[in-house]
Amino acid sequence: MRDSELAEIRKLPLFCSMAEENFHVLTHAAYDQTFPAQVQLIEEGAVADFLHVVVEGSVELFADWQGRETTMAVVPPVSTFILAASIMDAPYLMSARTLGRTRIILLPSVNLRTMFQTDPNFAMATISELAASYRSVVRHTKNLKLRTARERLAAYLLTHATSGRRGASFTLPVEKRLLASFLGVTPESLSRLMKSLQDFGVNVDGQRITITDPSALAKIAILSPQMDGPDSNGVTTGIGLPDVNLEPKESPKYPIKTIKEAKLSLF
Amino acid sequence: MRDSELAEIRKLPLFCSMAEENFHVLTHAAYDQTFPAQVQLIEEGAVADFLHVVVEGSVELFADWQGRETTMAVVPPVSTFILAASIMDAPYLMSARTLGRTRIILLPSVNLRTMFQTDPNFAMATISELAASYRSVVRHTKNLKLRTARERLAAYLLTHATSGRRGASFTLPVEKRLLASFLGVTPESLSRLMKSLQDFGVNVDGQRITITDPSALAKIAILSPQMDGPDSNGVTTGIGLPDVNLEPKESPKYPIKTIKEAKLSLF
DNA sequence: TATCCGATTTGACACAGATCAATTTGTGCG
DNA sequence: CGCACAAATTGATCTGTGTCAAATCGGATA
DSSP, rough: OOHHHHHHHHSSSTTSHHHHHHHHHHHHHHHEEETTTEEEOOOSBBBEEEEEEEEEEEEEEEEETTTEEEEEEOOOSSSEEOHHHHHHTOOOEEEEEEEEEEEEEEEHHHHHHHHHHHHHHHHHHHHHHHHHHHHHHHHHHHHHHHHHHHHHHHHHHHHTTTTTTSOOOEESSSOOHHHHHTTTOHHHHHHHHHHHHHHHGGETTTTTEEHHHHHHHHHHOOOOOHHHOOOOOOOOOOSSSOOEOOOOOOOOSOOOOOOHHHHHHOO | OHHHHHHHHHHHTTTSSOOOOHHHHHHHEEEEEETTOOOOOETSSBBOEEEEEEEEEEEEEEEEEEEEEEEEEOOOOOOEEOHHHHTTTBBOOOEEEEEEEEEEEEHHHHHHHHHHOOOOOHHHHHHHHHHHHHHHHHHHHHHHHOHHHHHHHHHHHHHHHTTTSSSSSOOOOOOOHHHHHHTTHHHHHHHHHHHHGGGGGEEETTTEESSSSSHHHHHOOOOOOOOOOSSSSSSOOOSSSSEEEOOSSOOOOOOOHHHHHHHHHTT
C-alpha cells in the first residue's frame, strides 16, 4: 500500500484521532486491491469480514429482492463503507459493486473490533461515524415517506446546487439511472420529472444541470435541515450520493439569479 | 426515581456492561417525569439535551413536512430513544409524543458524552446500539423501496406472527392508523390491504390478527434476513414498532396450519 | 470515421394508492 | 347507560408512477 493512500485514509474522521501506532496496527493487516468496473465486491447476506475503504473510483451500494433492485448509496473516494456490519460481525444488508475502475483497501473486521478496546479515540470516532450514518438514513427515509418523487428530485437538485458556495450550474455525480434508483423512481419517471421541472427554473443538458431560478424550485422542494441536512459535523459516510461537481460556466447560457439570494430563503 | 426502574434500565444492553459507579453518575443527574397521553415530548429541530428512556407507556417518533406527517417508530418500555442526536449534540430529526400515560427518564446528553471517555464498556455498548439502529433503518428503507404496500403489510404480519414461538393469533401492538403510517400508506389503504390479504390466510377481527395459512402469506411476502431481520444480537432500539402480543387463542376459530412448518420455508 | 451498445427519452397505457366523503364501529367518560 | 368523538371501514374517483415498447442519443471501440 502506498504511503500517499495511507495518508489519505489517515485523514478520515474515523481514523484521524487515533494513535499513530494503532493506525499502523490496523493498516498493517490490510489488503489493497484494484478492481475493474462493474465488479460485485459484496453480496448481501455474506458475513462482513472487512471494513472497506474506497481510495479511487467509486462503489455503488444496492439491495435487491425478488428480482427488483434499488440503489442505496454511491460511495466516493476517500471514504469507508459498511462500517456497521463490520462492527457487529453481522451479514451485510447491502451488496456492493464497483462503478468504473476502483481501488479498495480492506481492513479485517476483527482488528477493528479489538481496536475499540485499545484506542478510546477510535471508539469515540466510531460512535460519531455511526451516529452520523444513522441520521443520514433517517433523513433519507423521511424524504421517501414525506415527499413525492418530484419533490425529492427538486430537493436533491436544490441542496446540491447550493452545497457549493456559488454558481448554479453543476454536473450530476452519477448516471441518471442511479440517481433515479436512489430517489426511488424508474429512469423513465426521472426523465419526465426533470422535464416537468423546466418550468421551475431547472435546465437539463445531459449530465449538466443549471438552476436558473432557485426560488421557483424552492417552492416545490421546501428544504428542511431535518431532512436535507447537512449535519453540523462533516462526516459524509452515510447513505447518499457523492457531492456534485460544481463548475460554474464561464459564460452562462441562461439567466441566473444569485444562489446566495435563494439560499437565504431555503430553510 | 424508584430502584425498580433503575434496575430495569440497568438491564438494557446500553447500560448493562458499564461499571456500577458510572451508572450511578449517569442516573444521579437524571430526571423522572410522567406525562399524560398525546403530549409532545420532542419537537423535531430542537437540540438534543437529553437521552430519553421510556419506562412505562410508549412513545411515537414521527416526522412532518409541509403538513404531512409520518410515523417513524413506536418505542415500547423499557428502551431508549434518540441516542444518535444526544451523542452528536445535534438537532433531533424526529418529533416524539406520548401514546397513553407515559413515564420517561431523562439523562443529560452532556453526561453521556463524557461517559464515553470514562467507561470503555459503555462506549462499546453505544457502538453496538448505534450499529444495530443503523441496520434497522436500512432494513426499513429497503422495505419501503423494494416492496409494494401489500407486500410490506404481508411481511409485517408474517414476521410478527412468527416472532413468538408458536401460535398464529396475535393482537396488533399499535393502532392501525399508526401501523399504516409506519408502513407508508393511508389508513384507508391499510384497511383495503388487510381485506385483500383475507384470500391469503389472514383473518382480521379488530386488533386481533389470525394467520390461518402462513405459507399462502409467504408467497406474497417472501421474507429475507437482510430485510426482515432480526439481527443476531438482541438490540431492539432501532426503527420499528413494538413486538406484537402473542396470545394463542384457547380454541382457535379458524383452521391453523402449524407455524413451525411455515417458518422453515420463510428464509 | 463508422459501428455498437447501453443510457436516455418519449409515448401509450395500466394500476397502486391517495383523496374525499360518508358511514359504521368502537371506546372512554359523564 | 348512553353520549361524544375518534378510529376504522367502505365507496367513488382521481392521479402519480410504473410498465412496456419504440425511438434517440451518446460515448467507447475498432
